[in-house]
Amino acid sequence: MLYAISNIEVGLDESDSSVTRRIAQQLNLTVEAILSSTCSRRAIDARKKTNIHFVCSYEIEVDQIIDPLPNNCRKLEHSTLSPPRPEVFTRKVTAQHHAVIIGAGPAGLFAALALAESGIRVTLLERGKPVETRMRDIGRLRSRGELDTESNICFGEGGAGTYTDGKLYTRIKHPFLRWVLAEFVRFGAREDILIDAHPHLGTDKLVRIVRNMRNHLLELGVDYRFETRVDDLLIENGKVYGVRTDSGDEISADHVILATGHSARDTFKRLQQLGIKMEAKAFAVGVRAEHPQALIDAIQFGNRAGHAKLSAAEYSLTHQVADKHLGQRGVYSFCMCPGGLIVPSPTESGAMAVNGMSNAKRGGKWANSGIVVQVTPEDIARHGIKEDPLMGIAFQRELEVATFKAAGDHYAAPTMRLTDFVERRATGKLAPTRFKPEAIATDLWQLLPHWVANPLAEGLLGFDRKMRGFVTDEANLLASETRTSSPIRIERNESMQSVNIEGLYPVGEGAGYAGGIVSAAVDGMKAAAAIIEQHHS
Numbered sequence: 001m002l003y004a005i006s007n008i009e010v011g012l013d014e015s016d017s018s019v020t021r022r023i024a025q026q027l028n029l030t031v032e033a034i035l036s037s038t039c040s041r042r043a044i045d046a047r048k049k050t051n052i053h054f055v056c057s058y059e060i061e062v063d064q065i066i067d068p069l070p071n072n073c074r075k076l077e078h079s080t081l082s083p084p085r086p087e088v089f090t091r092k093v094t095a096q097h098h099a100v101i102i103g104a105g106p107a108g109l110f111a112a113l114a115l116a117e118s119g120i121r122v123t124l125l126e127r128g129k130p131v132e133t134r135m136r137d138i139g140r141l142r143s144r145g146e147l148d149t150e151s152n153i154c155f156g157e158g159g160a161g162t163y164t165d166g167k168l169y170t171r172i173k174h175p176f177l178r179w180v181l182a183e184f185v186r187f188g189a190r191e192d193i194l195i196d197a198h199p200h201l202g203t204d205k206l207v208r209i210v211r212n213m214r215n216h217l218l219e220l221g222v223d224y225r226f227e228t229r230v231d232d233l234l235i236e237n238g239k240v241y242g243v244r245t246d247s248g249d250e251i252s253a254d255h256v257i258l259a260t261g262h263s264a265r266d267t268f269k270r271l272q273q274l275g276i277k278m279e280a281k282a283f284a285v286g287v288r289a290e291h292p293q294a295l296i297d298a299i300q301f302g303n304r305a306g307h308a309k310l311s312a313a314e315y316s317l318t319h320q321v322a323d324k325h326l327g328q329r330g331v332y333s334f335c336m337c338p339g340g341l342i343v344p345s346p347t348e349s350g351a352m353a354v355n356g357m358s359n360a361k362r363g364g365k366w367a368n369s370g371i372v373v374q375v376t377p378e379d380i381a382r383h384g385i386k387e388d389p390l391m392g393i394a395f396q397r398e399l400e401v402a403t404f405k406a407a408g409d410h411y412a413a414p415t416m417r418l419t420d421f422v423e424r425r426a427t428g429k430l431a432p433t434r435f436k437p438e439a440i441a442t443d444l445w446q447l448l449p450h451w452v453a454n455p456l457a458e459g460l461l462g463f464d465r466k467m468r469g470f471v472t473d474e475a476n477l478l479a480s481e482t483r484t485s486s487p488i489r490i491e492r493n494e495s496m497q498s499v500n501i502e503g504l505y506p507v508g509e510g511a512g513y514a515g516g517i518v519s520a521a522v523d524g525m526k527a528a529a530a531i532i533e534q535h536h537s
Helices: 016-026 106-117 131-144 177-186 203-219 265-273 293-304 377-383 391-406 418-423 450-466 517-536
Strands: 002-011 034-045 053-062 073-075 098-102 121-125 223-225 230-236 239-245 250-252 255-258 278-280 283-292 318-323 327-337 341-344 354-357 366-375 413-417 439-441 476-481 488-490 504-506
Touching: 002 016, 002 034, 016 034, 016 053, 098 106, 098 239, 106 121, 106 177, 106 203, 106 255, 106 517, 131 203, 131 341, 177 517, 203 223, 230 265, 239 255, 255 517, 265 278, 265 391, 283 293, 283 327, 283 354, 283 391, 283 450, 293 366, 318 450, 327 354, 327 450, 341 366, 354 366, 354 476, 366 450, 366 476, 377 391, 377 450, 391 413, 391 476, 413 418, 418 450, 418 476, 504 517
Parallel strands: 098 121, 098 255, 121 223, 255 504, 413 439
Antiparallel strands: 002 053, 002 073, 034 053, 230 239, 239 250, 278 488, 283 366, 283 476, 318 327, 327 366, 341 354, 413 476
Protein backbone atom coordinates (compact mmCIF):
# COMPACT_ATOMS: atom_id res chain seq x y z
CA MET A 1 0.00 0.00 0.00
CA LEU A 2 1.20 3.48 -0.89
CA TYR A 3 0.97 6.47 1.41
CA ALA A 4 2.18 10.07 1.36
CA ILE A 5 3.48 11.76 4.49
CA SER A 6 4.29 15.48 4.53
CA ASN A 7 6.03 18.14 6.64
CA ILE A 8 9.03 16.01 7.57
CA GLU A 9 11.95 18.18 8.62
CA VAL A 10 15.27 16.81 7.39
CA GLY A 11 18.62 18.13 8.55
CA LEU A 12 21.34 18.97 6.02
CA ASP A 13 23.55 16.22 7.39
CA GLU A 14 20.83 13.69 8.23
CA SER A 15 20.98 10.24 6.63
CA ASP A 16 18.13 8.58 4.74
CA SER A 17 18.01 5.78 7.31
CA SER A 18 17.54 8.30 10.10
CA VAL A 19 14.61 9.89 8.26
CA THR A 20 13.02 6.47 7.68
CA ARG A 21 13.29 5.65 11.39
CA ARG A 22 11.58 8.91 12.33
CA ILE A 23 8.77 8.32 9.81
CA ALA A 24 8.25 4.80 11.16
CA GLN A 25 8.09 6.13 14.71
CA GLN A 26 5.58 8.82 13.75
CA LEU A 27 3.32 6.22 12.08
CA ASN A 28 3.72 3.63 14.84
CA LEU A 29 5.38 1.21 12.40
CA THR A 30 8.51 -0.85 12.55
CA VAL A 31 11.26 0.19 10.18
CA GLU A 32 10.89 -3.23 8.49
CA ALA A 33 7.24 -2.44 7.69
CA ILE A 34 8.36 0.36 5.38
CA LEU A 35 9.22 -1.44 2.14
CA SER A 36 10.36 1.72 0.36
CA SER A 37 10.58 5.43 1.04
CA THR A 38 10.97 8.05 -1.70
CA CYS A 39 11.18 11.82 -1.33
CA SER A 40 8.35 13.36 -3.39
CA ARG A 41 8.76 17.02 -2.45
CA ARG A 42 11.66 19.02 -1.07
CA ALA A 43 11.90 22.65 0.01
CA ILE A 44 14.63 24.56 1.83
CA ASP A 45 13.66 26.33 5.06
CA ALA A 46 16.34 28.98 5.65
CA ARG A 47 14.33 31.33 7.83
CA LYS A 48 16.58 30.61 10.82
CA LYS A 49 20.22 30.65 9.83
CA THR A 50 21.10 28.49 12.85
CA ASN A 51 18.68 25.77 11.72
CA ILE A 52 18.64 25.54 7.93
CA HIS A 53 16.90 22.32 6.91
CA PHE A 54 14.69 20.74 4.27
CA VAL A 55 10.95 20.29 4.62
CA CYS A 56 10.05 17.15 2.72
CA SER A 57 7.20 14.88 1.74
CA TYR A 58 7.72 11.16 1.21
CA GLU A 59 5.89 8.39 -0.56
CA ILE A 60 6.16 5.23 1.47
CA GLU A 61 5.19 1.69 0.53
CA VAL A 62 4.16 -0.39 3.54
CA ASP A 63 3.02 -3.96 4.08
CA GLN A 64 0.01 -3.06 6.23
CA ILE A 65 -2.85 -0.61 6.58
CA ILE A 66 -2.01 2.51 8.58
CA ASP A 67 -4.87 3.22 10.94
CA PRO A 68 -5.45 5.76 12.26
CA LEU A 69 -3.88 8.11 9.73
CA PRO A 70 -2.19 11.20 11.21
CA ASN A 71 -3.16 14.57 9.72
CA ASN A 72 0.03 14.75 7.63
CA CYS A 73 -0.47 11.33 6.01
CA ARG A 74 -2.84 10.11 3.30
CA LYS A 75 -3.33 7.03 1.12
CA LEU A 76 -2.34 7.28 -2.55
CA GLU A 77 -3.91 5.58 -5.55
CA HIS A 78 -0.76 6.14 -7.61
CA SER A 79 2.59 7.84 -7.23
CA THR A 80 2.70 11.59 -7.78
CA LEU A 81 6.13 11.02 -9.34
CA SER A 82 4.49 9.09 -12.19
CA PRO A 83 1.28 11.03 -12.90
CA PRO A 84 -1.24 9.36 -15.22
CA ARG A 85 -1.78 10.81 -18.68
CA PRO A 86 -4.76 13.22 -18.59
CA GLU A 87 -7.79 11.35 -19.89
CA VAL A 88 -8.48 13.82 -22.71
CA PHE A 89 -5.05 13.07 -24.21
CA THR A 90 -5.74 9.33 -24.34
CA ARG A 91 -8.41 9.94 -26.99
CA LYS A 92 -7.66 9.51 -30.67
CA VAL A 93 -9.17 11.61 -33.43
CA THR A 94 -8.91 11.29 -37.19
CA ALA A 95 -5.92 12.90 -38.90
CA GLN A 96 -8.13 14.72 -41.42
CA HIS A 97 -8.30 17.63 -38.98
CA HIS A 98 -5.47 20.16 -39.31
CA ALA A 99 -4.12 22.61 -36.76
CA VAL A 100 -1.59 25.34 -37.50
CA ILE A 101 0.42 26.46 -34.47
CA ILE A 102 2.20 29.81 -34.59
CA GLY A 103 5.26 29.74 -32.35
CA ALA A 104 7.50 26.96 -30.97
CA GLY A 105 7.75 28.17 -27.38
CA PRO A 106 6.34 26.17 -24.44
CA ALA A 107 2.69 26.84 -25.34
CA GLY A 108 3.19 25.93 -28.99
CA LEU A 109 5.38 22.89 -28.37
CA PHE A 110 3.08 21.35 -25.77
CA ALA A 111 -0.01 22.05 -27.87
CA ALA A 112 1.71 20.38 -30.85
CA LEU A 113 2.70 17.41 -28.69
CA ALA A 114 -0.81 16.87 -27.34
CA LEU A 115 -2.51 17.26 -30.72
CA ALA A 116 -0.06 15.15 -32.72
CA GLU A 117 -0.15 12.31 -30.20
CA SER A 118 -3.95 12.39 -30.42
CA GLY A 119 -3.88 11.99 -34.21
CA ILE A 120 -4.51 15.55 -35.39
CA ARG A 121 -2.32 16.78 -38.24
CA VAL A 122 -0.12 19.64 -37.05
CA THR A 123 1.89 22.32 -38.82
CA LEU A 124 4.21 24.20 -36.44
CA LEU A 125 5.49 27.54 -37.72
CA GLU A 126 8.41 29.25 -35.94
CA ARG A 127 9.69 32.65 -37.10
CA GLY A 128 13.11 32.04 -35.56
CA LYS A 129 15.75 29.37 -36.02
CA PRO A 130 16.42 25.93 -34.51
CA VAL A 131 17.73 26.10 -30.98
CA GLU A 132 21.30 25.18 -32.00
CA THR A 133 21.55 27.93 -34.64
CA ARG A 134 19.83 30.36 -32.34
CA MET A 135 22.61 29.86 -29.78
CA ARG A 136 25.17 31.06 -32.32
CA ASP A 137 23.12 34.15 -33.16
CA ILE A 138 22.86 35.02 -29.46
CA GLY A 139 26.60 34.49 -29.17
CA ARG A 140 27.23 37.03 -31.93
CA LEU A 141 25.02 39.57 -30.16
CA ARG A 142 26.96 39.11 -26.93
CA SER A 143 30.42 39.08 -28.48
CA ARG A 144 30.09 41.49 -31.40
CA GLY A 145 26.92 43.44 -30.70
CA GLU A 146 25.26 42.10 -33.89
CA LEU A 147 21.48 41.63 -33.56
CA ASP A 148 19.44 39.22 -35.67
CA THR A 149 15.89 40.53 -35.27
CA GLU A 150 14.41 37.08 -36.01
CA SER A 151 16.81 34.93 -33.97
CA ASN A 152 17.66 36.15 -30.47
CA ILE A 153 16.81 35.74 -26.79
CA CYS A 154 13.07 36.13 -27.53
CA PHE A 155 12.61 34.59 -31.00
CA GLY A 156 13.50 31.05 -31.97
CA GLU A 157 12.79 27.45 -31.08
CA GLY A 158 11.98 27.00 -27.39
CA GLY A 159 10.81 30.59 -26.97
CA ALA A 160 12.14 33.22 -24.60
CA GLY A 161 12.13 30.80 -21.67
CA THR A 162 14.95 28.75 -23.17
CA TYR A 163 17.41 31.53 -22.35
CA THR A 164 16.40 32.18 -18.74
CA ASP A 165 16.95 30.19 -15.57
CA GLY A 166 14.38 27.71 -16.86
CA LYS A 167 12.19 28.08 -13.78
CA LEU A 168 9.31 25.62 -13.56
CA TYR A 169 7.75 27.04 -10.42
CA THR A 170 4.23 28.36 -10.95
CA ARG A 171 1.38 29.48 -8.74
CA ILE A 172 -1.28 28.04 -11.02
CA LYS A 173 -3.23 24.96 -9.95
CA HIS A 174 -4.29 22.79 -12.85
CA PRO A 175 -4.63 19.03 -13.48
CA PHE A 176 -2.15 19.27 -16.40
CA LEU A 177 0.61 20.72 -14.22
CA ARG A 178 2.21 17.47 -13.04
CA TRP A 179 1.90 16.01 -16.51
CA VAL A 180 3.87 18.91 -18.00
CA LEU A 181 6.69 18.29 -15.53
CA ALA A 182 6.61 14.56 -16.32
CA GLU A 183 6.85 15.35 -20.03
CA PHE A 184 9.94 17.48 -19.39
CA VAL A 185 11.48 14.46 -17.67
CA ARG A 186 10.53 12.26 -20.64
CA PHE A 187 12.50 14.56 -22.92
CA GLY A 188 15.60 14.79 -20.78
CA ALA A 189 15.03 16.82 -17.61
CA ARG A 190 16.28 15.54 -14.24
CA GLU A 191 13.67 13.78 -12.11
CA ASP A 192 14.45 16.32 -9.38
CA ILE A 193 12.03 18.73 -11.06
CA LEU A 194 9.19 16.49 -9.84
CA ILE A 195 10.45 16.86 -6.27
CA ASP A 196 11.89 20.35 -5.76
CA ALA A 197 9.51 23.04 -4.53
CA HIS A 198 11.23 25.52 -6.86
CA PRO A 199 12.38 23.40 -9.80
CA HIS A 200 14.42 24.74 -12.69
CA LEU A 201 15.97 23.36 -15.85
CA GLY A 202 18.73 25.75 -16.90
CA THR A 203 19.49 26.94 -20.42
CA ASP A 204 21.96 24.15 -21.20
CA LYS A 205 19.42 21.45 -20.33
CA LEU A 206 16.54 23.26 -22.03
CA VAL A 207 18.43 23.29 -25.33
CA ARG A 208 18.69 19.49 -25.25
CA ILE A 209 15.07 19.04 -24.09
CA VAL A 210 13.70 21.27 -26.86
CA ARG A 211 15.76 19.40 -29.45
CA ASN A 212 14.42 16.07 -28.16
CA MET A 213 10.85 17.38 -28.32
CA ARG A 214 11.41 18.51 -31.91
CA ASN A 215 12.72 15.08 -32.94
CA HIS A 216 9.69 13.39 -31.36
CA LEU A 217 7.28 15.77 -33.10
CA LEU A 218 8.97 15.07 -36.42
CA GLU A 219 8.58 11.32 -35.81
CA LEU A 220 4.86 11.96 -35.23
CA GLY A 221 4.65 13.61 -38.65
CA VAL A 222 4.46 17.24 -37.55
CA ASP A 223 5.29 19.68 -40.36
CA TYR A 224 7.88 21.72 -38.41
CA ARG A 225 9.02 24.86 -40.22
CA PHE A 226 11.67 27.34 -39.08
CA GLU A 227 12.30 30.90 -40.29
CA THR A 228 8.63 31.09 -41.21
CA ARG A 229 6.89 34.17 -39.89
CA VAL A 230 3.11 34.37 -40.06
CA ASP A 231 2.20 37.78 -41.45
CA ASP A 232 -1.56 37.37 -41.82
CA LEU A 233 -4.55 35.31 -40.81
CA LEU A 234 -7.05 34.16 -43.43
CA ILE A 235 -10.50 35.00 -42.10
CA GLU A 236 -13.95 34.71 -43.64
CA ASN A 237 -17.33 35.26 -41.99
CA GLY A 238 -15.79 35.54 -38.54
CA LYS A 239 -13.84 32.26 -38.81
CA VAL A 240 -10.13 31.72 -39.40
CA TYR A 241 -9.40 29.21 -42.15
CA GLY A 242 -5.64 29.52 -42.45
CA VAL A 243 -2.53 31.71 -42.37
CA ARG A 244 -0.26 33.53 -44.81
CA THR A 245 3.49 33.43 -44.18
CA ASP A 246 6.18 36.00 -44.95
CA SER A 247 7.02 34.08 -48.14
CA GLY A 248 3.43 34.43 -49.35
CA ASP A 249 2.48 30.78 -48.77
CA GLU A 250 -1.10 30.18 -47.67
CA ILE A 251 -1.71 27.27 -45.33
CA SER A 252 -5.29 26.20 -44.69
CA ALA A 253 -6.31 24.99 -41.23
CA ASP A 254 -9.32 23.97 -39.18
CA HIS A 255 -7.73 25.56 -36.10
CA VAL A 256 -5.02 28.16 -35.58
CA ILE A 257 -3.24 28.26 -32.21
CA LEU A 258 -1.60 31.63 -31.61
CA ALA A 259 1.42 31.00 -29.38
CA THR A 260 3.72 33.83 -30.42
CA GLY A 261 5.30 34.74 -27.08
CA HIS A 262 5.33 38.20 -25.52
CA SER A 263 7.56 40.00 -28.05
CA ALA A 264 5.81 39.43 -31.40
CA ARG A 265 4.89 43.09 -31.74
CA ASP A 266 4.39 42.98 -35.51
CA THR A 267 1.94 40.10 -35.09
CA PHE A 268 0.00 41.97 -32.41
CA LYS A 269 -0.23 45.00 -34.70
CA ARG A 270 -1.65 42.89 -37.53
CA LEU A 271 -4.14 41.23 -35.17
CA GLN A 272 -5.35 44.67 -34.13
CA GLN A 273 -5.75 45.68 -37.79
CA LEU A 274 -7.83 42.55 -38.35
CA GLY A 275 -10.17 43.61 -35.56
CA ILE A 276 -9.30 40.78 -33.20
CA LYS A 277 -10.40 41.91 -29.75
CA MET A 278 -7.60 42.65 -27.33
CA GLU A 279 -6.91 44.94 -24.41
CA ALA A 280 -3.95 46.58 -22.72
CA LYS A 281 -2.94 44.97 -19.44
CA ALA A 282 -0.55 45.66 -16.59
CA PHE A 283 3.04 44.41 -16.74
CA ALA A 284 6.32 45.52 -15.14
CA VAL A 285 9.55 47.27 -16.10
CA GLY A 286 12.77 48.12 -14.32
CA VAL A 287 16.37 47.00 -14.22
CA ARG A 288 18.39 43.84 -13.61
CA ALA A 289 20.47 43.64 -10.43
CA GLU A 290 23.75 41.72 -10.41
CA HIS A 291 25.45 40.61 -7.15
CA PRO A 292 28.31 38.24 -6.39
CA GLN A 293 26.69 34.83 -5.84
CA ALA A 294 28.87 34.30 -2.76
CA LEU A 295 27.29 37.39 -1.20
CA ILE A 296 23.74 36.14 -1.81
CA ASP A 297 24.73 32.72 -0.43
CA ALA A 298 26.09 34.31 2.73
CA ILE A 299 22.99 36.49 3.22
CA GLN A 300 20.59 33.58 2.75
CA PHE A 301 22.48 30.68 4.31
CA GLY A 302 24.84 32.28 6.85
CA ASN A 303 27.67 29.98 7.87
CA ARG A 304 26.02 27.03 6.10
CA ALA A 305 26.73 28.67 2.72
CA GLY A 306 28.69 26.29 0.54
CA HIS A 307 27.24 23.16 2.16
CA ALA A 308 27.19 20.26 -0.31
CA LYS A 309 23.42 19.86 0.05
CA LEU A 310 22.72 23.53 -0.71
CA SER A 311 22.76 24.85 -4.25
CA ALA A 312 23.34 28.50 -5.14
CA ALA A 313 21.01 30.64 -3.05
CA GLU A 314 18.12 32.50 -4.62
CA TYR A 315 15.68 35.12 -3.42
CA SER A 316 12.15 36.29 -4.06
CA LEU A 317 11.44 39.79 -2.78
CA THR A 318 8.46 42.12 -2.83
CA HIS A 319 7.86 45.58 -1.43
CA GLN A 320 4.81 47.78 -1.49
CA VAL A 321 5.48 51.46 -2.18
CA ALA A 322 2.95 54.14 -1.25
CA ASP A 323 3.17 56.91 -3.84
CA LYS A 324 1.01 60.05 -3.65
CA HIS A 325 0.51 59.99 -7.43
CA LEU A 326 0.54 56.25 -8.17
CA GLY A 327 -1.04 54.92 -4.98
CA GLN A 328 0.10 51.49 -3.75
CA ARG A 329 2.63 50.07 -6.15
CA GLY A 330 4.42 46.72 -6.03
CA VAL A 331 8.18 46.44 -6.57
CA TYR A 332 9.45 42.88 -6.85
CA SER A 333 12.27 40.62 -7.98
CA PHE A 334 11.62 38.82 -11.24
CA CYS A 335 13.21 35.76 -12.86
CA MET A 336 16.05 35.51 -10.33
CA CYS A 337 19.00 33.62 -11.83
CA PRO A 338 21.45 32.14 -9.30
CA GLY A 339 24.94 31.57 -10.65
CA GLY A 340 23.88 33.08 -13.96
CA LEU A 341 24.54 35.98 -16.25
CA ILE A 342 22.71 38.97 -17.70
CA VAL A 343 22.12 38.85 -21.44
CA PRO A 344 20.96 41.40 -24.04
CA SER A 345 17.39 40.63 -25.15
CA PRO A 346 16.35 43.19 -27.80
CA THR A 347 14.27 42.16 -30.82
CA GLU A 348 14.28 45.47 -32.71
CA SER A 349 17.12 47.44 -34.27
CA GLY A 350 18.00 50.57 -32.33
CA ALA A 351 16.43 49.36 -29.09
CA MET A 352 17.94 47.61 -26.06
CA ALA A 353 16.63 45.38 -23.25
CA VAL A 354 18.19 42.90 -20.82
CA ASN A 355 17.23 39.57 -19.29
CA GLY A 356 18.90 36.90 -17.16
CA MET A 357 19.77 33.22 -17.59
CA SER A 358 21.42 30.35 -15.69
CA ASN A 359 22.69 26.91 -16.59
CA ALA A 360 21.43 23.83 -14.78
CA LYS A 361 24.22 23.73 -12.17
CA ARG A 362 23.92 27.46 -11.43
CA GLY A 363 27.65 27.40 -10.94
CA GLY A 364 28.58 30.92 -12.05
CA LYS A 365 30.06 33.59 -9.78
CA TRP A 366 27.22 36.07 -10.27
CA ALA A 367 23.57 36.18 -9.26
CA ASN A 368 21.10 38.38 -11.10
CA SER A 369 17.43 39.24 -10.97
CA GLY A 370 15.01 41.63 -12.53
CA ILE A 371 13.97 44.37 -10.09
CA VAL A 372 10.77 45.74 -11.52
CA VAL A 373 7.81 47.97 -10.73
CA GLN A 374 4.22 47.37 -11.75
CA VAL A 375 3.04 49.44 -14.71
CA THR A 376 -0.65 49.89 -15.52
CA PRO A 377 -2.35 51.21 -18.65
CA GLU A 378 -3.36 54.24 -16.56
CA ASP A 379 0.32 54.95 -15.79
CA ILE A 380 1.17 54.83 -19.47
CA ALA A 381 -1.70 57.18 -20.36
CA ARG A 382 -0.45 59.66 -17.73
CA HIS A 383 3.00 59.28 -19.26
CA GLY A 384 1.58 60.75 -22.46
CA ILE A 385 1.01 57.70 -24.66
CA LYS A 386 -2.35 57.47 -26.42
CA GLU A 387 -4.81 54.98 -24.94
CA ASP A 388 -4.83 51.93 -27.17
CA PRO A 389 -4.61 48.13 -26.72
CA LEU A 390 -0.96 48.36 -27.87
CA MET A 391 -0.04 51.28 -25.59
CA GLY A 392 2.12 49.04 -23.41
CA ILE A 393 4.21 48.10 -26.44
CA ALA A 394 4.63 51.78 -27.29
CA PHE A 395 5.91 52.42 -23.76
CA GLN A 396 8.27 49.42 -23.86
CA ARG A 397 9.67 50.58 -27.19
CA GLU A 398 10.15 54.15 -25.94
CA LEU A 399 12.17 52.92 -22.97
CA GLU A 400 14.18 50.45 -25.06
CA VAL A 401 15.10 53.10 -27.65
CA ALA A 402 16.17 55.46 -24.86
CA THR A 403 18.25 52.65 -23.36
CA PHE A 404 19.98 52.02 -26.69
CA LYS A 405 20.79 55.72 -27.06
CA ALA A 406 22.06 55.96 -23.47
CA ALA A 407 24.47 53.11 -24.26
CA GLY A 408 25.98 55.04 -27.15
CA ASP A 409 23.74 53.69 -29.89
CA HIS A 410 24.80 50.07 -29.59
CA TYR A 411 23.71 46.94 -27.74
CA ALA A 412 25.45 47.69 -24.46
CA ALA A 413 23.75 48.00 -21.08
CA PRO A 414 23.50 51.35 -19.29
CA THR A 415 24.74 50.44 -15.81
CA MET A 416 24.83 52.09 -12.39
CA ARG A 417 26.21 50.86 -9.09
CA LEU A 418 23.31 49.87 -6.83
CA THR A 419 24.39 52.07 -3.92
CA ASP A 420 24.78 55.07 -6.24
CA PHE A 421 21.26 54.52 -7.57
CA VAL A 422 19.55 54.47 -4.17
CA GLU A 423 21.64 57.47 -3.08
CA ARG A 424 20.78 59.25 -6.36
CA ARG A 425 24.36 60.17 -7.18
CA ALA A 426 26.20 59.38 -10.41
CA THR A 427 29.83 58.54 -9.59
CA GLY A 428 30.62 56.73 -12.83
CA LYS A 429 31.99 53.84 -10.76
CA LEU A 430 30.86 50.27 -11.43
CA ALA A 431 31.23 46.99 -9.58
CA PRO A 432 32.71 44.11 -11.61
CA THR A 433 30.18 42.67 -14.08
CA ARG A 434 30.02 39.70 -16.42
CA PHE A 435 27.71 41.42 -18.90
CA LYS A 436 28.59 41.30 -22.61
CA PRO A 437 29.03 42.98 -25.00
CA GLU A 438 29.61 45.94 -22.65
CA ALA A 439 28.33 47.71 -19.54
CA ILE A 440 28.34 51.52 -19.85
CA ALA A 441 28.38 53.65 -16.68
CA THR A 442 25.16 55.68 -16.87
CA ASP A 443 23.01 57.77 -14.56
CA LEU A 444 19.86 55.65 -14.58
CA TRP A 445 17.91 58.52 -13.01
CA GLN A 446 18.31 60.28 -16.36
CA LEU A 447 17.09 57.22 -18.26
CA LEU A 448 14.15 55.78 -16.31
CA PRO A 449 10.88 57.72 -15.93
CA HIS A 450 10.69 59.22 -12.42
CA TRP A 451 7.53 57.23 -11.67
CA VAL A 452 9.52 54.05 -12.30
CA ALA A 453 12.84 55.11 -10.72
CA ASN A 454 11.35 56.42 -7.46
CA PRO A 455 9.50 53.19 -6.52
CA LEU A 456 12.55 51.13 -7.60
CA ALA A 457 14.84 53.04 -5.24
CA GLU A 458 12.41 52.71 -2.35
CA GLY A 459 11.85 49.05 -3.13
CA LEU A 460 15.59 48.33 -3.15
CA LEU A 461 15.93 49.88 0.30
CA GLY A 462 13.00 47.76 1.44
CA PHE A 463 14.75 44.66 0.08
CA ASP A 464 17.85 45.57 2.08
CA ARG A 465 15.78 45.53 5.28
CA LYS A 466 14.74 41.97 4.47
CA MET A 467 18.15 40.84 3.17
CA ARG A 468 20.84 42.83 5.00
CA GLY A 469 23.65 43.52 2.56
CA PHE A 470 21.50 43.52 -0.57
CA VAL A 471 22.28 47.22 -1.14
CA THR A 472 26.04 47.12 -1.61
CA ASP A 473 28.88 48.63 -3.63
CA GLU A 474 29.46 45.11 -4.97
CA ALA A 475 26.22 45.18 -6.99
CA ASN A 476 25.20 46.85 -10.25
CA LEU A 477 21.87 47.71 -11.86
CA LEU A 478 21.67 47.17 -15.63
CA ALA A 479 18.96 48.69 -17.85
CA SER A 480 16.38 48.08 -19.04
CA GLU A 481 14.22 45.12 -18.03
CA THR A 482 11.08 45.53 -20.15
CA ARG A 483 9.94 42.08 -21.31
CA THR A 484 8.63 40.70 -18.03
CA SER A 485 5.27 39.72 -19.52
CA SER A 486 2.96 40.59 -22.38
CA PRO A 487 1.50 44.12 -22.23
CA ILE A 488 -1.65 42.91 -24.01
CA ARG A 489 -4.36 40.31 -23.52
CA ILE A 490 -6.16 38.83 -26.51
CA GLU A 491 -9.72 38.22 -25.38
CA ARG A 492 -10.95 34.62 -25.52
CA ASN A 493 -14.00 32.66 -24.38
CA GLU A 494 -14.45 29.50 -22.33
CA SER A 495 -13.69 27.34 -25.37
CA MET A 496 -10.21 28.95 -25.51
CA GLN A 497 -11.11 30.70 -28.79
CA SER A 498 -10.98 34.39 -29.64
CA VAL A 499 -14.22 36.08 -28.64
CA ASN A 500 -14.81 37.30 -32.18
CA ILE A 501 -12.84 34.95 -34.46
CA GLU A 502 -13.90 31.31 -34.42
CA GLY A 503 -11.10 28.75 -34.67
CA LEU A 504 -8.39 31.11 -33.35
CA TYR A 505 -6.89 30.03 -30.03
CA PRO A 506 -4.76 32.74 -28.35
CA VAL A 507 -2.56 31.01 -25.77
CA GLY A 508 0.45 31.41 -23.55
CA GLU A 509 2.39 34.40 -22.41
CA GLY A 510 2.01 36.45 -25.58
CA ALA A 511 -1.78 36.27 -25.44
CA GLY A 512 -1.70 37.39 -21.80
CA TYR A 513 -2.68 34.11 -20.15
CA ALA A 514 0.60 32.78 -18.72
CA GLY A 515 3.67 33.94 -16.88
CA GLY A 516 6.45 31.42 -17.36
CA ILE A 517 7.40 28.11 -18.95
CA VAL A 518 5.01 25.81 -17.11
CA SER A 519 1.93 28.05 -17.13
CA ALA A 520 2.47 28.64 -20.87
CA ALA A 521 2.83 24.91 -21.52
CA VAL A 522 -0.34 24.20 -19.53
CA ASP A 523 -2.19 26.89 -21.49
CA GLY A 524 -1.12 25.36 -24.80
CA MET A 525 -2.33 21.97 -23.61
CA LYS A 526 -5.66 23.47 -22.58
CA ALA A 527 -6.18 24.70 -26.14
CA ALA A 528 -5.20 21.29 -27.48
CA ALA A 529 -7.66 19.64 -25.09
CA ALA A 530 -10.46 21.95 -26.27
CA ILE A 531 -9.76 20.98 -29.89
CA ILE A 532 -9.61 17.25 -29.09
CA GLU A 533 -12.86 17.47 -27.11
CA GLN A 534 -14.52 19.23 -30.04
CA HIS A 535 -13.64 16.51 -32.54
CA HIS A 536 -13.95 13.54 -30.23
CA SER A 537 -17.49 14.50 -29.21
